[in-house]
Amino acid sequence: xxxxxxxxxxxxxxxxxxxxxxxxxxxxxxxxxxxxxxxxxxxxxxxxxxxxxxxxxxxxxxxxxxxxxxxxxxxxxxxxxxxxxxxxxxxxxxxxxxxxxxxxxxxxxxxxxxxx
Numbered sequence: 855x856x857x858x859x860x861x862x863x864x865x866x867x868x869x870x871x872x873x874x875x876x877x878x879x880x881x882x883x884x885x886x887x888x889x890x891x892x893x894x895x896x897x898x899x900x901x902x903x904x905x906x907x908x909x910x911x912x913x914x915x916x917x918x919x920x921x922x923x924x925x926x927x928x929x930x931x932x933x934x935x936x937x938x939x940x941x942x943x944x945x946x947x948x949x950x951x952x953x954x955x956x957x958x959x960x961x962x963x964x965x966x967x968x969x970x
Contacts, residue, residue, distance in 0.1 A: 875932070891948045893945055904923065909925070922937075936966070
């Protein structure tokens with residue numbers, strides 16, 4: 855059974871940084887695309903960033919240049935480094951995959967709140 859467990863969310867002031875971690879159980883992680891989604895209150899869930907098994911990356915336009923996704927396959931862990939955070943980044947963030955679109959597996963989510 856695959857489990858994804860996020861950590862690293864919290865409250866931060868605008869302009870600050872947070873790093874989210876997603877620990878995956880099972881061997882599925884290291885060979886498959888994974889991603890980070892978020893859902894803000896009253897908004898649709900969106901794919902924020904994704905990473906392929908070989909390290910290729912995707913970023914939503916709203917976070918490009920501020921967020922960096924990476925993975926450590928030896929540790930079965932996905933990371934999302936979030937810099938220059940804005941109040942509009944406030945959302946519940948989820949680790950998910952594979953696949954990157956319409957993932958089969960989801961973490962429980964971690965709340966990120968950015969104060970102005």
